[in-house]
Amino acid sequence: MNNDSSSRIVLALHQWMKAAPPGSRLPSTRSLVAEYQASPVTVQKALHALTAQGLIESRPGVGTFMRAVRTARPSDYGWQTAALGSPQSVLPSSSNTMRDVPNNAIAFHSGYPDRELLPERLVRAALTRAARGDAALSRPPAAGLPELQSWFAHELGASTPAGITPPTPSDVIVLPGSQSGLSSIFRALVGAGQPLLMESPTYWGAILAAAQTGVRVVPVPSGPEGPDPAELARAFEETGARVFYAQPNYSNPTGAQWAPGRGEEVLELLRRHGAFMVEDDWAHDFGISTSPVPVASRDDSGHVVYIRSLTKSVSPAIRIAAVIARGPARERILAQRAAESMYVSGLLQAAALDVVTQPGWQTHLRSLRQQLLSRRDLLAGSLRQHVPQAHLEGLPHGGLNLWLRLPDGTDAAKLARRCEDAGVIIAAGTEWFPAEPAGPYIRLNYSGPNPGAFPEGARIIGEALAAGA
Known part of the structure; x- marks a missing residue:
């Protein structure tokens, strides 16, 4: 097959189509073979190239025709302004x-970390194995694959001190990434129009989730050692808030890690005010000179709702996270998740579990x-x-x-x-x-x-x- 001959026919047909009226029928393949002294395969290759460019179309049993040129005109969506009315809230644009x-x-x-920092070999092998298993064809439980629930529970339980009851697999809800989980948590535990305390500065995605759910954000300043307990107590008292969103370990954007003992002080405030803390442990796998110890590991009374993501550390293509919550709070979050997405892809859950349970x-x-x-x-x-x-x-x-x-x-x-x-x-x-x-x-x-x-x-x-x- 001669690529030069095929290109020559394409150029010639381009010139022919410029002079022909729209919708004209092209010469038959036999005619083109004779005119350009080319093989049928070369002519077919040229016609395929023009088809891929959207210039011609084949009508079986009839022939090959130039596509009619459609004149673009501006679309008028002005009617939607009246139909939609004023937005209930103005959401921040994507980061x-x-x-x-x-x-x-x-x-x-x-x-996100660069691709060379990801376990690429483990991910590729895990996806291949998951595609061959039952997870590729079956619907998983709404709360997640039991084996993955167990892994998340064990991970948090490994840092739970003696005397504190560790979480169980039934406390775990698997999520399609932490972003949607934050929205579900804020809807379930805060509610539209209600106050949500939030470290400042903090993760832009949490700010977006709060805006999306219509909660009223109350900033609490947070420095290199975490929020000032006195400032946090004042915010609870003045606003009547019942939920505080925080990142005790390697905060995004500052990288701050709460000072030793700060978690216990905050836990005491939560108990005193009958409140929740949403602990976002997004960077659990990114410790450098310290290891993260979640505040949730020291709470067994349901005050801390713990969320951990594997998306950044495993692969951005495997959006898997989990929330660990106890009591009625867990049931409300699960109801929100079921209403939004029903369940998380079993294939991605199986692949994530495969990666994190490999020796590598x-x-x-x-x-x-x-x-x-x-x-x-x-x-x-x-x-x-x-x-x-x-x-x-x-x-x-x-x-x-x-x-x-x-x-x-x-x-x-x-x-x-x-x-x-x-x-x-x-x-x-x-x-x-x-x-x-x-x-x-x-x-x-x-x-x-x-x-x-x-x-x-x-x-x-x-x-x-x-x-x-």
């Missing part, structure tokens, strides 16, 4: 951390800790060298991010645009505050691709900042 960017950019913005999983986590340490220190050192006018708000003991305080008066959004023009993608810190920002910040992900470019990226940030962003 800039979810943007796709050019491959040659230096990307600090993403919320623990080997991967040990290697991951070392890789995150190297990347964190490289980026932090680069920032100190090239962006000395900014302040690094502590070197995190885990997680994926550095939280950089910019000089007062800096326009973080303008800085992000200036950096993007120079090929560096950063995330302005505004979207991590549930209310007004406490100052100008940017969040930088040190688990992104091409760590060798971190010094160059820091240099560009420093130059953009010095230029008056």
